[in-house]
Amino acid sequence: MNHEEVILRRIVGYNLKRANSAVLATLQQVLGPLGLRRVTFSALAVIRSHPGLRQSDLAEILAIDRPNMVLIVHELEAAGFITRTRSQEDRRAYELRATPKGECVSEQSVDAVFDFDRGITEGIGEEERIMLIGLLNRIEANATAMGGEK
Amino acid sequence: MNHEEVILRRIVGYNLKRANSAVLATLQQVLGPLGLRRVTFSALAVIRSHPGLRQSDLAEILAIDRPNMVLIVHELEAAGFITRTRSQEDRRAYELRATPKGECVSEQSVDAVFDFDRGITEGIGEEERIMLIGLLNRIEANATAMGGEK
């Protein structure tokens, strides 16, 4: 049953979706044992490298709606990976920081995800890999520009 | 706030996810007016080019679990885009075929999606585009091989 290749497989967006789904399913097997899912992994990594970052800034960086970010930071806080402290300058805002435990788990998980990323790009050279990231960013920018101008 | 680029943006899987999310959001704006969503578009396109295809074969082609495929084909049938007839050879199975209306909508939507796909790959040459699809397929295969061997 290879005829479908002639149709959908010519569409970049379809291959993008198939690749993303396959990657996500396997990535969850890597992050699960560390007590993380894809989105909490990403959030923790950004918080770790931006101590004191605000929730709304984190949401913007990760392109996640603020209401959904609430659950994510609460999950990270409940796991003991981050602290949320009121900002002195703006008492509406929370400053996010990784705890020592969170630092440790973030470092471990970033290492694991980089290993994983090398696994899924097995057989792809370093130059191609750089170019691939460039192409994906181009697509993201094009799609965002074509879509709703929020 | 560009420091996150140094971390997550080096991960192919993260850029893949960002590109896929941006593409999906904009694609829905294209397919919605045609009465389709991404997965019903894909299913209809495959059914159209494989008249008499079975539901379970369609599910396997699209990598969708059978229980979820039930809703998809019912949606396409309710919209008048496909028919489901009992197979004479195997009376457990349904044969799927596009109706004239379904053929028309499928042709329109495939054209629209190809246009859309050219839009999101604007600035990417034809050679690069072919290579990109090859890289995405490689990643999908690698991730699938690394994941659960179902």
Added chain:
DNA sequence: TATTGTTATACTCTATAACTATA
């Protein structure tokens, strides 16, 4: 026994409106 389609279910992800407290 195995397979096709089905039901029920549940969990994740995402998106919107409306609220509160602060600014």
Added chain:
DNA sequence: TATAGTTATAGAGTATAACAATA
């Protein structure tokens, strides 16, 4: 008035177990 965080909610997408009809 506007913004940060929150609540509630609803719609997709996805995954598993168990069933009836048929093979």
